[in-house]
Amino acid sequence: MDALTLHRIHFAFTITYHYLFPQLTMGLALLIVVLKTLALRTVDPEASANYDKSSRFWAKIFAINFLLGVVTGIPMEFQFGTNWSEFSRRTGGVIGMPLAMEGIFSFFLESAFLGLFLFGEKRLSRTMHWLSAVLVFIGSWISGFFIIVTNAWMQHPVGYTLLPNGVYEVASFRQLLFNPWAWLEYAHNMCAAVVTGSFVMAAVGALYLLQNREGPYGRIFLKLGVVAGFISCVLQVFPTGDLHGKYMAKHQPTAIAAMEGLFHSEKGAGMILMGQPNYDAQTIDNPLVVNKVLSFLIYGTTAAEVQGLDHFPRDQWPSTLPLLFYSYHIMVGLGTWFGALMAIAAFLLWRGKLYAANWILWPILLSWPLPYIATTAGWMTAEIGRQPWLVYGLIRTAQGSSIHVTAGNSLFTLLGFLGMYTALSLLWIITVYNHIQTGPQAAPHAAHTDSVTV
Amino acid sequence: MGTLWFWIVVLMLTAYVVLDGFDLGVGAIYLFVARTEPERQQALRSIGPVWDGNEVWLLAAGGTLFFAFPLLYASAFSGFYLPLMMVLWLLILRGISIELRGHSTDPLWRTFFDALFSLSSILLIVFFGAALANVVRGVPLGTDDYFFLPLWTDFRTGASPGILDWYTILGGLLAVAALALHGALYLALKTEAALERRALRIARRLWPIAILLTAIDIPATVIARPASLNNFAGHPIVFLIPLVVLASLATMRFTMTRQSRLTSFLSSCTYLIAMLVGAATGLFPVLLPAVGSHGQDLTVARAISGPHTLRVGLAWWSVGMCLAALYFGIVYWLFRGKVPTDAEGYGH
Numbered sequence: 001m002d003a004l005t006l007h008r009i010h011f012a013f014t015i016t017y018h019y020l021f022p023q024l025t026m027g028l029a030l031l032i033v034v035l036k037t038l039a040l041r042t043v044d045p046e047a048s049a050n051y052d053k054s055s056r057f058w059a060k061i062f063a064i065n066f067l068l069g070v071v072t073g074i075p076m077e078f079q080f081g082t083n084w085s086e087f088s089r090r091t092g093g094v095i096g097m098p099l100a101m102e103g104i105f106s107f108f109l110e111s112a113f114l115g116l117f118l119f120g121e122k123r124l125s126r127t128m129h130w131l132s133a134v135l136v137f138i139g140s141w142i143s144g145f146f147i148i149v150t151n152a153w154m155q156h157p158v159g160y161t162l163l164p165n166g167v168y169e170v171a172s173f174r175q176l177l178f179n180p181w182a183w184l185e186y187a188h189n190m191c192a193a194v195v196t197g198s199f200v201m202a203a204v205g206a207l208y209l210l211q212n213r214e215g216p217y218g219r220i221f222l223k224l225g226v227v228a229g230f231i232s233c234v235l236q237v238f239p240t241g242d243l244h245g246k247y248m249a250k251h252q253p254t255a256i257a258a259m260e261g262l263f264h265s266e267k268g269a270g271m272i273l274m275g276q277p278n279y280d281a282q283t284i285d286n287p288l289v290v291n292k293v294l295s296f297l298i299y300g301t302t303a304a305e306v307q308g309l310d311h312f313p314r315d316q317w318p319s320t321l322p323l324l325f326y327s328y329h330i331m332v333g334l335g336t337w338f339g340a341l342m343a344i345a346a347f348l349l350w351r352g353k354l355y356a357a358n359w360i361l362w363p364i365l366l367s368w369p370l371p372y373i374a375t376t377a378g379w380m381t382a383e384i385g386r387q388p389w390l391v392y393g394l395i396r397t398a399q400g401s402s403i404h405v406t407a408g409n410s411l412f413t414l415l416g417f418l419g420m421y422t423a424l425s426l427l428w429i430i431t432v433y434n435h436i437q438t439g440p441q442a443a444p445h446a447a448h449t450d451s452v453t454v
Numbered sequence: 455m456g457t458l459w460f461w462i463v464v465l466m467l468t469a470y471v472v473l474d475g476f477d478l479g480v481g482a483i484y485l486f487v488a489r490t491e492p493e494r495q496q497a498l499r500s501i502g503p504v505w506d507g508n509e510v511w512l513l514a515a516g517g518t519l520f521f522a523f524p525l526l527y528a529s530a531f532s533g534f535y536l537p538l539m540m541v542l543w544l545l546i547l548r549g550i551s552i553e554l555r556g557h558s559t560d561p562l563w564r565t566f567f568d569a570l571f572s573l574s575s576i577l578l579i580v581f582f583g584a585a586l587a588n589v590v591r592g593v594p595l596g597t598d599d600y601f602f603l604p605l606w607t608d609f610r611t612g613a614s615p616g617i618l619d620w621y622t623i624l625g626g627l628l629a630v631a632a633l634a635l636h637g638a639l640y641l642a643l644k645t646e647a648a649l650e651r652r653a654l655r656i657a658r659r660l661w662p663i664a665i666l667l668t669a670i671d672i673p674a675t676v677i678a679r680p681a682s683l684n685n686f687a688g689h690p691i692v693f694l695i696p697l698v699v700l701a702s703l704a705t706m707r708f709t710m711t712r713q714s715r716l717t718s719f720l721s722s723c724t725y726l727i728a729m730l731v732g733a734a735t736g737l738f739p740v741l742l743p744a745v746g747s748h749g750q751d752l753t754v755a756r757a758i759s760g761p762h763t764l765r766v767g768l769a770w771w772s773v774g775m776c777l778a779a780l781y782f783g784i785v786y787w788l789f790r791g792k793v794p795t796d797a798e799g800y801g802h
Contacts, residue, residue, distance in 0.1 A: 064553065064554075064557075067506075067549055067550065068550070070506065070509075070549060071545060071546040071550060072546070074512075074513060074542060074546075075542045077513060077516055077517065077520075078516070078531060078538060078542055080520065080527075081520070081527045081528055081530070081532060082531045082532055082535050082538055082539065083532070085528035085529065085531065085532035085600070086528065088520065088524055088527050088528040088531070089524050089525050089527075089528035089529075090524075091524070092520050092521055092523075092524025092527055092528065093521060093524055093759040093760050093763045094521075094763070095521075096520035096521025096522070096524060096527070096759075097521045097763065097767060099520055099521070100514065100517030100518045100521050100767070100771075101517075101770060101774070103510060103516070103517040103518075104517070104518075104770075104771065104774035104775070104777075104778060105770075105774050107510040107513055107514065108507065108510050108514070108774075108777065108781050108782075109777070109781060111506040111507035111509075111510050112507050112781035112782065112785045113781070114506070115502075115503035115504060115506065115507060115785055116785060116788065118503075119502060119503045119789070120503075120788060123788055161762075163760050167524060167525075167760070169759055169760025169761075169762055169763040170760070170763045170766055173766045402528075402532040402535070403532075403598070403600055404532060404600050404601065404602040405532050405602065406602075409535055409536065413535075413536075413539040416539065416543060420543055420546060424546070424550065427550065427554055431554060434557065434558070435557075
């Protein structure tokens, strides 16, 4: 493998792994705020204590995932310089800004108040403890925002000037922060984080109900998971997914064509639900098509023409086309499943039948890994869709990597990360599994007596 | 503007060394200073609520370096590729060992993460010390402003050095002595009883080692890069910096025997600040000196970002720093005083 390919795999692997953790913590942060608010607002002391205990239980899971997010996140910032030095040299004057702002405006806030939230329950008043949970939530969502601003600039660069020495700098700070792409992507991504958090919480609730243990906690977790899950699943499709797709069709038409597997321009283009892209024959094998839907989704009319890949020169086609097609279809397919599952669960909740409906508790329990897959597939869609560009229309991926870091060195550290992350995965499974097995009831009153940061 | 950003980055890196330095230092002496399970919990609790926030200074400094000096970020990070990746692995191992230790009461589990915590802390300090020494000594920059350093060559400074040579190893050792001392003084300040006494004893033993290594390192720096003296020759007032180093070391020793824990710890902070400011003064306006005959020094003027980026950056940076100072003030205030010895009493 050549150095460029290895640098790409290096970044792709480490970022994919990293993002398994923040998507849960950003979603959970919101749900913990809801639990803390319910505890504060509930008059009945026993019910209020149950909400407090619930939030302590989830705070511990939050802490493990937050820490893994932190330690796997540091390599991301470093890798811009280590493996993508040409990219850093030329665009640091733009994307370095949101990255630095993430550290200064989000990480300081998050780390300070997470310390207070985890360690300070007895030192702080109830309102102050609630406030520290809110500030952790705000910090983690600000962090997501600055990362999305960075990514959005790579997807759809705005507000920059090219200096005579070939590097870019910010021309308009306002345009950089209010890049429409960033806000659409942010809305879509944060909904996805709430989906992940909700599914995990609902699955733990379903587990306790199916096992007939943990008293009221199974119902609390399931109820909150289903309500938040239903709302976020709806918002995920409409308006966030819909608007993001339309904006993308306007500004990255090659990506849309490749995602949909549209090799040839078509009037009244159909949407392919399933199939296998055949790159050589420029067709989709075994296609399952819904007529005219694609034209309608993008342009609001079934008659509109959608530009296929044949409309664009080959050197602008996304380089790993079949993977892009599958990523996109996995994301959409799973998203459909989430919406259906949560709609049924929410209906049963409304009718008061959810807690005893084992036939729906089982799929809720088993579905918890799927949002992780859908989110990963969604990000792969965005990032592969951007190819062959590193910064869309400005810098090609092949021009961005470190010149003097050889393939051998890149492979050395890639293998190191593979080993390291395998160990982290095992430790994650052991600790989270143990914590769920222990359960919220058995947890000591003070959730963190045994541990330092938890 | 370039000068300002140079000192902003120095300020942030100094904050990182002083703050994360004490929790790294606690890690370095952890196995020796805390013998029993309650003592180990006490030691970890003294850094528990703050270590993660301290580490943020590294990320924030890195981000600031990235947008203010993109060329330096690109050149140095790709050139120090291998040691940086190892630093990342060590940061991962250290972070998980602090967090996961408490997830099981099994003694084997705890022993394992105790050892991992201490070992990764020591190695991180060695790497950071050696990294700073590498920057001070200079690297073989090419005409394209890039370089790639092997881990070692012949252990000599000169035209083709490695990451490790006699000077950078010395830097690593000095860092271990200085931060272990820093951590010991922090523990003495924050803990009680046997742990406090042992921390103080370790501090007293480390102190002469830190003095000795400091005394060797300062002339060694002049040998490794004679140009370090340029700014000192031009502005005699900066000779105050080595005087501050000496004064803070003296105060540290003096107050150690007189039970003024806070003063000892603050002297150690002053010592670290003076050493780093001294190193930065020796470098300025160079960011990364070139050795060998190919490239030129990477200077502030060559690496600095565009003017508009810097103006916008200064506006939000000032706001952000005030907020960060406020958060740190709140956290350190709420967790002020000694960590209680009884486990249940802490924070709950």
